[in-house]
Amino acid sequence: MDDRPPRPTRPRWPRSARVTCAVLAAAVVVLGASLSASAVMAKRSAVAGMSIAGPSTSATGTPGPSAGRTPGPVQSGDVRASARPVPTVDAEQAMVGPLFPNGLSGSHSCTGTVVASSQGDTVLTAAHCISGSARGWLFAPGYEKGETPNGTWTVTGQYVTSAWMHDQSADDDFAVLTVAPRTIDGRSTTIATAVGAAQVSATPSARTLIRVIGYNAGRDDAATTCTVPLLRSRAGNPTFFCHGFVGGSSGSPWLLANAATRTIVGVIGGRHQGGCTEYTSHSAVFGSAVTALVERASDGGTPDDVPGAGSDNCPTT
Helix, strand or coil: CCCCCCCCCCCCCCCCCCCCCCCCHHHHHHHHCCCCCCCCCCCCCCCCCCCCCCCCECCCCCECCECCECCCCCCCCCHHHHCCCEECCCCCHHHEEEEECCCCCCCECCEEEEECCCCCCEEEECHHHCCECCCCCEECCCCECCECCCCCEEEEEEECCHHHHHHCCHHHCCEEEEECCEEECCEEECHHHHHCCEEECCCCCCCCEEEEEECCCECCCCCEEEEEECEECCCCCEEEECCCCCCCCCCCEEEECCCCCCEEEEECCCHHHHCCCCCEEECCCCCHHHHHHHHHHHCCCCCCCECCCCCCCCCCC
C-alpha cells in the first residue's frame, strides 16, 4: 500500500455536492496519475488588512469559482472523485468556526476550534494564519450562512511554539488563541462552557477515520466537512484527500470520527501551509508540544508577537 500523496497539480472541482465524503485507502495508489499543470495555491489565508483569494462555500457546500483556480473534470476511476465535501450543521460544528480579523462586516479567514484547557478559553488554529497580533479578532463558532447562533467571542491573545517563533517550522504550524468570556444569562461564561470543547490528542496511526470541518475564505457561507482516512506522506506528514478545502481553510480541525469524546488530532497546516491543491491537505504532527501550548495560553502567559509565515513554497505553474 502506497500512502504517498500526488505531486501538486491543477486543482479539480467536485461535480456535485451533498455526497458523503469517503475515500478507500486501497485506492490511494492511483493518486500519482499525471495531470496537466496550472496555478496552485496554499490553503493559508491573508492576515488582517489583506485581501483573501479563494472561493467561498455555498449553501450546498459546493466551492464557487475564483481567480487562480480553474475548474477541471475529475477523471473516471480517480480516487479523488469519491471524496466530496458536504455542508454540516451539528453539535461538533458548534465548537468550530471562522475567524474574522476585521469584524463580521469583513471576510473571515482561517478556521478555529475550541479546545479543552484549565480556563476554558482556548481556540486552536494554524500558526501561519497569524502575523503579529490577533487581539480583537472575532471567533464565531457554529457560524452558518452569516448567522452566529453561538455568538462571537473576542480574541485576547495568540501563542505559538518557540520553534515557530524561531524559524516558522512546518512541524510547529499550530497556534492557540485565547478569547474573553461573555455574559450569558447574567453570568460570565467561558467559551468551553457555552459550546463545548475538543480534547487535544496525538496524531493517530494511518487510516484512522477523521472528520474535517472548515470554512473557506469569504462570508455568509456554510461549513464544509469531509470524513476520510488520515494518511501519511512519504515524509511522515499527516495528510487527507478530499475536494473543497481551499484558501481560508487553514486551521480546520481533524476530529476523530465516531469517537465517544470529541478529540482533535490535527489542523490544516504544516507542509505547504496546508497544501497546494484543494483536494490534498496536511497537518503538523500533534504531540506533547500542542498540549503544552494550550496550557501555556490558558495559564495567562504573555502573548507572542507572531512572525509572518513567509512563502508556502507551492509551485506557481
